[in-house]
Amino acid sequence: MHSIDTGIVVVFLGLMLWQGLRQKAASGSGEQYLLGGRMLTLPAFVATTVSTWYGGILGVGEYTYLYGISNWLVFGVPYYAGAVLFALLLSRRARQGESLSIPHRFEKTYGNRAGKIAAVLIFLTTIPGAYMLIMGILGAQVFGVGETAGIVASAVFVVVYLWRGGFRAVVRTDALQIALMFGGFVLLSAFLLMTYGLSPLEQLPPQHFSATGGQSIGSILVWYVIALSTLAEPNFFQRCFAAKTPQIARNGLLISVFCWLCFDAMTTLCGLYARALIPDLSNALYAFPELAKHVLPIGLTGIFFTGLFATVLSTLDSNLFTTATTFGRDLWKGTEDSRTKQKTRIGLIVGAFAASCIAMASGSVVQIWKMFGSISAASLLIPILSSYYPRLRMSEKGAVMVMIGGSVSTFVWYVTKWLSGRYLLGLEPLFVGLAVSGICFVIDRMMVRINRKP
Numbered sequence: 001m002h003s004i005d006t007g008i009v010v011v012f013l014g015l016m017l018w019q020g021l022r023q024k025a026a027s028g029s030g031e032q033y034l035l036g037g038r039m040l041t042l043p044a045f046v047a048t049t050v051s052t053w054y055g056g057i058l059g060v061g062e063y064t065y066l067y068g069i070s071n072w073l074v075f076g077v078p079y080y081a082g083a084v085l086f087a088l089l090l091s092r093r094a095r096q097g098e099s100l101s102i103p104h105r106f107e108k109t110y111g112n113r114a115g116k117i118a119a120v121l122i123f124l125t126t127i128p129g130a131y132m133l134i135m136g137i138l139g140a141q142v143f144g145v146g147e148t149a150g151i152v153a154s155a156v157f158v159v160v161y162l163w164r165g166g167f168r169a170v171v172r173t174d175a176l177q178i179a180l181m182f183g184g185f186v187l188l189s190a191f192l193l194m195t196y197g198l199s200p201l202e203q204l205p206p207q208h209f210s211a212t213g214g215q216s217i218g219s220i221l222v223w224y225v226i227a228l229s230t231l232a233e234p235n236f237f238q239r240c241f242a243a244k245t246p247q248i249a250r251n252g253l254l255i256s257v258f259c260w261l262c263f264d265a266m267t268t269l270c271g272l273y274a275r276a277l278i279p280d281l282s283n284a285l286y287a288f289p290e291l292a293k294h295v296l297p298i299g300l301t302g303i304f305f306t307g308l309f310a311t312v313l314s315t316l317d318s319n320l321f322t323t324a325t326t327f328g329r330d331l332w333k334g335t336e337d338s339r340t341k342q343k344t345r346i347g348l349i350v351g352a353f354a355a356s357c358i359a360m361a362s363g364s365v366v367q368i369w370k371m372f373g374s375i376s377a378a379s380l381l382i383p384i385l386s387s388y389y390p391r392l393r394m395s396e397k398g399a400v401m402v403m404i405g406g407s408v409s410t411f412v413w414y415v416t417k418w419l420s421g422r423y424l425l426g427l428e429p430l431f432v433g434l435a436v437s438g439i440c441f442v443i444d445r446m447m448v449r450i451n452r453k454p
Contacts, residue, residue: 001142001293005302009142012180012306013157016313019176020161020169033166033341034100034325035242040171045243045252048174048318050259051181052235053079055131055315057267057308058138061287064271067213068204071271074223076264080257082230087253090231093388094240095249102237102384103330109387110399117403118380119330125376126234126326127351128319129358134312136359141289142305151359155352158317162324162348166341167242170317177310184307185266187300188292192273195295200276208272222428226370229377232384234322323351371414371429378406378433382441398444406437 040048054060064071099105102122107115132151139150162169207214230236236253243249267288274287278294281287292304327347329340383399386392394402410433416424423429 001301001305002298004298005305006142008299008302009305009309012309015176016173017157017161019173021164033344034329035238036167036171038242039244040239040242040248041244042248042252042255044171044175045239045248046255046259047178048171048314049236049239049252049256050263051174051178051311051314052239052318053256053260053315054181054263055128055312055319056134057181057311058134058285058288059130060267061271061274062284064268065275065281065284065287067215068208068210068272068275069268070211070213070215070220072264072268073211074220076261076268078224078227079230080260082227083236083253083257083260086231086233086236087250087257090384090388091236091240091249091253092246094237095243095246097388099237099241101241101325101330102232102234102380103326105237105387106383106399110383110394111396114383114396114399114403115330117400118383119326121376121379121403121407122234123323123326123331123351125372126319126322127358127372128316128323128355129372131312131316131319132352132355133359135309135316137285138289138305138308138312141286141293148360151356154316155356158313158320159348159352162317162321163345166344167238167321170321173317174314177314180307180310181314182263182307184304184310185263185270187307188270188296188304189266191296191300192270196273196277201272203276204272208275218428222370222374222430225430225434226373226377228381229373232376232380234326235318238318238322238325320348320351320355323355324348327351374414374428374430374433375407375410378410378430378437379403380406381434382406382437386441394441394444395448398440398448401440401444402437405440406433409433409436 060071060075063075067074097105097108099108103115103119106118132154133147135154136147136149136151139145139153140147143150145153161173165172205214212220239252240249243252270291271287273295274281274291278287278290281290288308289305292301292308296304324344324347327350328342328344332343332347380403382402383394386394386399410429413423413427413429413432416422
């Protein structure tokens, strides 16, 4: 990249660091550091929720480049539905429950053992390996360093600006990041339409305009089931826990869905242009960065890249902070409120190290999403719904069995593909995990009813 474009990105990163470091956790209490005192207003709620949802921006470009408009039908529509369901079914209950985290909710509902198992699962599934990988790729594109160096530098950078302010640092930086992420794609979309019109899109393969993008129906449906993990999304719960009122939590999520729809329209359009204008791209993960360098002039390229960095950082810091919260508040036994901040900061380092290792070991953002999203949905969806709806309430043993059965069976199915090259019985891991969780749930409900009989 030209030095002017690189300089623009450096200025943005400097602003992020300054914005994060200037925040203070208002007091030494755990609630202040983890949830900002539960004072999140509607604009702040929308800004942090919308920006947090889109960290896998290069994965979106990868999927659109390969499969066309099915990107919107896979990564858009089902997640809108999941977010609306969350807003209608869980947002008010989550805020009124006064919990600090999902494992904390499980502790109050199912006991300490279930809380610890939930903490392990959430810690593992929120480690932001995919987003650390994207930061490494962007670092390589902008600064000419290796991806490994970019990953390590990103890990240090995010830990530094989260260290001081905690959740408040996340929210404050998200306010700037949402403006840049939308601004970057408005810029690129407008430039493409004004410069090239729609004629390049006529050259795309026909399957790029089909609902499946040339894939099997099964491979599409699995993402619709994975979207149910939205109902167990730790970042959604964290923002609802931090909202000033239950109404802000509900309305903020509904407004966020509209914002996501608009952003998806732009990213899908840009992904189609990338395939049309750069048809021989060796790695589809580079679709958006290469498209920007291919079409935008000096200066505008740097502005677009700040939008990419902002999009990724907004999710990377949120997920890393959730991972750290789970480590410091829920995994570390004997945590006192006065020491929660200290232990969460240690969790930042642990989570950043784990995310860096995952990023270095994997080459596909989409595959990281798919595996961790499947494990999360299979193991946590039923227990979370059960915890907020008394009629569905399980026993403590039942909740433990659902989480263990769902997560282990899902992971075992992934292992069969690593060993043999295909899934056992040709079934997607998520379907197996949800089936096992459902069976455990039904058995537990039957046992509860039997034990209640005189």
